[in-house]
Amino acid sequence: MGIFDFIKDVGEKLGIGGDDDKPDADALKKEVEKHGLEADDLKVEVDGDKVKVAGNAPSNSIREKIILTMGNVLGVSKVEEDIKVANAEPDASFYTVEKGDTLWNIAEEQYGKGKGAKYNVIFEANRPMLTHPDKIYPGQVLRIPPLEG
Missing domain, CATH: 3.10.350.10 (LysM domain)
Structure with a gap:
């Protein structure tokens, strides 16, 4: 489990419009799917500018890409993850x-x-x-x- 920091005012815009444009859990899940990143039992919670994500990924690289996909979204400053990995590999x-x-x-x-x-x-x-x-x-x-x- 880790917490990763991102720059809140930079990234892909996923919100639905307006000045208080913040992504919701469904939009973040769709962004992961859009990039073809597969994870079983993916759970996403959004609390203000913080995202919590959990699930099971086939590899550490997919885990890291899921974290980056969510963190590189406009309005997200932190990603807290608890993604289990099936095949261990070195962290990037x-x-x-x-x-x-x-x-x-x-x-x-x-x-x-x-x-x-x-x-x-x-x-x-x-x-x-x-x-x-x-x-x-x-x-x-x-x-x-x-x-x-």
């Missing part, structure tokens, strides 16, 4: 995109100098939420998986 770290960042320079910062070409590892780790390596924005939170080998 999370990185908040800053103004001027590219996946190349994030890869260099996270994996080491001369490893900018590993940007595709980060891109693939964040699909389907990312549709193109150049389409990241400040405040967005990305998964940074460990490099293999």
